[in-house]
Amino acid sequence: MDREKLVEVRDLRISATNDDGDIIPIVKGVSFNIHKGEVVALIGESGSGKTTISLASLAYTKPGLHFAGGELLIGGEDMLQAEPLRTRDIRGSKVAYLAQSAAATFNPAITIGEQVTESAVLHGILTQEQANKRAVELYRALELPDPDRIGIRYPHQVSGGQLQRLMAAMALCGKPDLMVLDEPTTALDVTTQIEVLKAFKKVIHEEDSAAIYVTHDLAVVAQIADYIVVLYGGEVMEQGTSDQIINNPTHAYTQRLMAAVRPKPQAGLGTAVGAEHEREIPAIKVRDMTAGYGGIVNGEPKVPILRDINVEVKNGHVVGVIGESGCGKSTLARVMAGLLPQARGSIKLDDEELEGDLRDRRLEQLQKIQFVFQMADTALNPKQVIGDIIGRPLEFYHGLKGKKKHAKVVEILEMVELPAEFASRYPMELSGGQKQRINMARSLAANPEVMLCDEVTSALDSIVGANVIKLLTALRDKTGVSFVFISHDLSTVASFADEIVVLYAGRVVEQGPTDEVLTPPYHPYTRLLISSVPELRIGWLEDTMKKREMAVGIAKNVEITSIGCPFFSRCPMGIEGTCEKQNPPVRELKMGHQIACHRTIEELEEVEIEVQRALHEDEHAADQGEEGTLH
Amino acid sequence: MMMQMVMRRIAIGFATLIVVSIIVFVMTSILPGDVAQIILGQSATPETLAALRKQLGMDQPGYIRYFQWLGNMASGDLGISKAGGATIESLIAGRLGNTMVMAGLVAAISIPISIALGLWAAMHPGTWLDRFVTFGTLSTISVPEFFIATILVLILAVELHWLPSTAYLTGEENPLELLRALAMPLITLVIVVSAQMIRMTRAGILNVMSSPYIEMAILKGVPRRRIILRHAFFNAIGPIVNVIALNLAYLVSGVVIVETIFAYPGLAKLMIDGVQTRDLPLVQACAMIFCGTYVVLILLADIASILSNPRLRNPK
Numbered sequence: 001m002d003r004e005k006l007v008e009v010r011d012l013r014i015s016a017t018n019d020d021g022d023i024i025p026i027v028k029g030v031s032f033n034i035h036k037g038e039v040v041a042l043i044g045e046s047g048s049g050k051t052t053i054s055l056a057s058l059a060y061t062k063p064g065l066h067f068a069g070g071e072l073l074i075g076g077e078d079m080l081q082a083e084p085l086r087t088r089d090i091r092g093s094k095v096a097y098l099a100q101s102a103a104a105t106f107n108p109a110i111t112i113g114e115q116v117t118e119s120a121v122l123h124g125i126l127t128q129e130q131a132n133k134r135a136v137e138l139y140r141a142l143e144l145p146d147p148d149r150i151g152i153r154y155p156h157q158v159s160g161g162q163l164q165r166l167m168a169a170m171a172l173c174g175k176p177d178l179m180v181l182d183e184p185t186t187a188l189d190v191t192t193q194i195e196v197l198k199a200f201k202k203v204i205h206e207e208d209s210a211a212i213y214v215t216h217d218l219a220v221v222a223q224i225a226d227y228i229v230v231l232y233g234g235e236v237m238e239q240g241t242s243d244q245i246i247n248n249p250t251h252a253y254t255q256r257l258m259a260a261v262r263p264k265p266q267a268g269l270g271t272a273v274g275a276e277h278e279r280e281i282p283a284i285k286v287r288d289m290t291a292g293y294g295g296i297v298n299g300e301p302k303v304p305i306l307r308d309i310n311v312e313v314k315n316g317h318v319v320g321v322i323g324e325s326g327c328g329k330s331t332l333a334r335v336m337a338g339l340l341p342q343a344r345g346s347i348k349l350d351d352e353e354l355e356g357d358l359r360d361r362r363l364e365q366l367q368k369i370q371f372v373f374q375m376a377d378t379a380l381n382p383k384q385v386i387g388d389i390i391g392r393p394l395e396f397y398h399g400l401k402g403k404k405k406h407a408k409v410v411e412i413l414e415m416v417e418l419p420a421e422f423a424s425r426y427p428m429e430l431s432g433g434q435k436q437r438i439n440m441a442r443s444l445a446a447n448p449e450v451m452l453c454d455e456v457t458s459a460l461d462s463i464v465g466a467n468v469i470k471l472l473t474a475l476r477d478k479t480g481v482s483f484v485f486i487s488h489d490l491s492t493v494a495s496f497a498d499e500i501v502v503l504y505a506g507r508v509v510e511q512g513p514t515d516e517v518l519t520p521p522y523h524p525y526t527r528l529l530i531s532s533v534p535e536l537r538i539g540w541l542e543d544t545m546k547k548r549e550m551a552v553g554i555a556k557n558v559e560i561t562s563i564g565c566p567f568f569s570r571c572p573m574g575i576e577g578t579c580e581k582q583n584p585p586v587r588e589l590k591m592g593h594q595i596a597c598h599r600t601i602e603e604l605e606e607v608e609i610e611v612q613r614a615l616h617e618d619e620h621a622a623d624q625g626e627e628g629t630l631h
Numbered sequence: 632m633m634m635q636m637v638m639r640r641i642a643i644g645f646a647t648l649i650v651v652s653i654i655v656f657v658m659t660s661i662l663p664g665d666v667a668q669i670i671l672g673q674s675a676t677p678e679t680l681a682a683l684r685k686q687l688g689m690d691q692p693g694y695i696r697y698f699q700w701l702g703n704m705a706s707g708d709l710g711i712s713k714a715g716g717a718t719i720e721s722l723i724a725g726r727l728g729n730t731m732v733m734a735g736l737v738a739a740i741s742i743p744i745s746i747a748l749g750l751w752a753a754m755h756p757g758t759w760l761d762r763f764v765t766f767g768t769l770s771t772i773s774v775p776e777f778f779i780a781t782i783l784v785l786i787l788a789v790e791l792h793w794l795p796s797t798a799y800l801t802g803e804e805n806p807l808e809l810l811r812a813l814a815m816p817l818i819t820l821v822i823v824v825s826a827q828m829i830r831m832t833r834a835g836i837l838n839v840m841s842s843p844y845i846e847m848a849i850l851k852g853v854p855r856r857r858i859i860l861r862h863a864f865f866n867a868i869g870p871i872v873n874v875i876a877l878n879l880a881y882l883v884s885g886v887v888i889v890e891t892i893f894a895y896p897g898l899a900k901l902m903i904d905g906v907q908t909r910d911l912p913l914v915q916a917c918a919m920i921f922c923g924t925y926v927v928l929i930l931l932a933d934i935a936s937i938l939s940n941p942r943l944r945n946p947k
Binding site for chain 2: 055058060087088089090091092093096097099101104105106107108109110118119122123153154156157170
């Protein structure tokens with residue numbers, strides 16, 4: 001790399017001061033360089049200091065932190081020594097920031113256009129008119145819809161993926177030397193992630209801007225970074241070019257990170273159910289269920305979400321529910337829990353009809369179905385100690401009190417692999433992963449038959465998330481409890497679910513045993529989801545974008561339709577005149593595997609053969625090409 | 632969607648007024664003693680009492696009297712003061728004017744000052760100025776208004792002789808004299824209502840300041856002043872207008888103590904007089920005016936917060 005050096009980080013040290021006045025080092029002497037036009041990835045799990053380092057390049061520390069030493073030079077100027085007034089000039093003009101959640105970082109009360117151009121105009125880099133013009137150019141480069149008019153809209157009027165790209169426009173508008181991207185795709189669906197990654201890569205290249213890319217996801221890094229810095233506990237474990245780190249990692253920690261990368265969803269990853277928990281009658285059986293929001297008129301919800309759902313949860317099984325956001329995954333769990341009464345259809349628990357409204361259900365029925373919410377932070381009462389949080393269901397459902405209750409609390413803490421002392425602690429004192437364990441322990445305390453887990457690992461980083469999954473599997477084996485595991489992450493679901501239900505726009509498009517769902521033939525939507533999971537391979541993004549399903553399926557929103565196959569608008573093999581007008585037939589394959597599609601199984605299989613052939617030809621061509629250059 | 636919400640708020644406001652009118656009517660009806668008794672005095676014979684009650688329409692069943700009263704009130708006929716014989720409109724007209732002048736002046740002074748001080752305190756949290764404002768407003772909220780009024784009289788009227796200690800109006804003052812006469816109750820009320828509005832503005836802004844989009848604005852290099860005025864203020868408007876509305880309603884109906892201390896002929900004082908003379912039609916009319924003011928102001932505040940929400944103003 002003989003390009004000009006833009007950023008030099010030398011022995012950077014950042015510390016925190018805790019409530020007792022003790023100083024705790026967070027970043028312990030980190031050094032690396034960034035050249036012009038280069039994307040450097042900072043990678044590590046939570047607590048590695050990666051966000052703290054990236055914010056230092058904006059001369060910013062989160063409240064409670066302070067710079068303790070070293071220097072961070074941008075174009076020769078030390079960010080750590082910048083005066084308060086100078087920092088204001090630096091931020092937004094020299095260095096721009098892109099946050100993890102665009103939905104939270106856009107001001108809801110100000111138009112998109114004003115927010116995108118604000119920084120460039122305030123810093124006097126562009127006039128308002130020039131900035132508006134540049135913004136429209138950026139919208140176009142980022143492939144946003146209606147680039148001339150999207151600026152007059154408010155943040156709530158565009159989709160999450162669009163907002164994430166608009167944030168890139170906001171960062172780039174003032175032509176910064178350096179962009180800081182903090183986990184910009186972590187909270188997105190895999191399909192949206194591809195779309196955003198592609199747009200980022202294109203625009204970074206076109207603008208020839210340098211970037212710091214912060215993430216814990218090596219597969220994403222492989223697509224976008226030129227250089228990788230691996231961090232752990234505030235120290236650099238290893239650094240080098242993407243090619244070096246991805247193909248020849250030397251440090252043990254990097255290898256551990258590689259192992260935690262989501263495997264390509266495929267057959268044979270799930271675990272078998274212990275025979276002692278098998279029973280004839282399924283724990284939960286949902287038949288022809290339709291549900292939605294806004295009240296029910298003539299047996300139809302005003303805002304329909306789920307339509308004609310048929311799902312079974314067998315005893316001791318893990319049922320993974322997948323689909324993009326807006327497909328009705330959480331709604332399904334809410335209907336099962338009785339939080340949202342269905343408009344039509346029936347729900348049975350142990351072959352007994354359940355009332356739609358949880359207020360009409362019996363105590364023992366409530367006890368048998370427990371909900372685990374996504375955000376442990378908001379689900380746990382911050383003013384109660386863990387012992388009270390877990391003790392409440394013990395008292396409510398099982399009438400335990402005093403010593404007996406305490407003994408049971410300790411037993412349950414043990415089950416979620418936490419020490420007994422935790423009973424007297426407050427949620428605030430726990431880490432994110434520990435809080436999620438408490439969140440599950442509370443449900444477990446009711447001694448349920450089915451636990452409904454709504455995106456319980458989505459907010460955790462990959463290593464912590466993997467441990468939670470391990471715990472779920474262990475609990476299932478030990479207690480025989482069934483899980484409905486909702487996630488937008490197909491790899492996680494594939495790694496431990498016994499059955500998979502693929503939801504699209506409120507309908508089950510495919511379901512069956514994990515190994516069957518994940519081997520061809522696929523429903524076209526399942527195929528899109530599988531191909532969207534990033535692989536730990538440089539060049540994967542470009543290869544994937546060439547695929548047929550990507551051309552049709554990416555960058556489109558989930559739309560709920562009342563008739564026909566809702567996936568039609570994104571399907572590469574839709575039959576015009578049929579798919580959008582008639583509901584697809586449910587085709588039965590072996591072992592209860594079902595695909596709802598107008599195409600026959602033979603047609604779906606044929607596509608698979610074609611794809612395999614094309615893949616082989618490509619490899620063949622590539623081999624020959626290499627040979628050609630050798631000779 | 633927004634129009635729908637606004638219409639619903641208006642309908643709810645209207646329903647509240649009806650409910651309030653029923654409560655006012657029932658409550659005043661069950662008070663012991665009636666106007667006939669008061670007019671004729673203790674020595675009246677049962678026959679003359681009955682005759683007068685009949686003449687006043689008081690022998691009718693309650694619900695008929697309620698609808699008559701409601702119909703009259705809706706057409707602007709508030710009835711005749713049973714104690715004095717004058718029409719209630721004429722009694723109220725002058726007093727309502729006085730109350731409105733006072734409330735209008737207080738609002739015109741206190742709202743801009745409160746919002747400015749609240750914003751200023753929020754812009755410099757933790758500074759001596761912010762602490763001074765926080766301490767000052769907390770003290771005025773915790774001290775009863777008659778105490779503030781008394782202290783002001785002691786300082787400004789008794790010791791310094793700058794201002795008159797009463798605000799009694801003869802109706803012949805020139806504007807300067809009027810202002811001088813009103814100064815004492817005006818200052819008292821501005822202090823009383825500003826404290827809450829300042830605190831709510833400051834708290835509302837600081838609450839929004841911890842949002843991720845404010846951190847984003849900081850990282851975009853936006854000056855703190857602009858962050859507060861452009862990024863935070865519009866997201867904090869809902870609670871601020873609600874406190875303003877409550878304080879304005881208080882200025883119309885709740886200022887009786889201040890009016891009494893300064894002998895200011897306002898509407899609240901008229902109502903107290905009405906209670907003392909068992910002048911039920913007068914009490915009912917005043918109560919309805921006060922409740923109506925509350926309902927209208929809260930309604931306006933609700934509509935303002937709906938309008939300030941871009942999600943409702945610009946549907947998807």
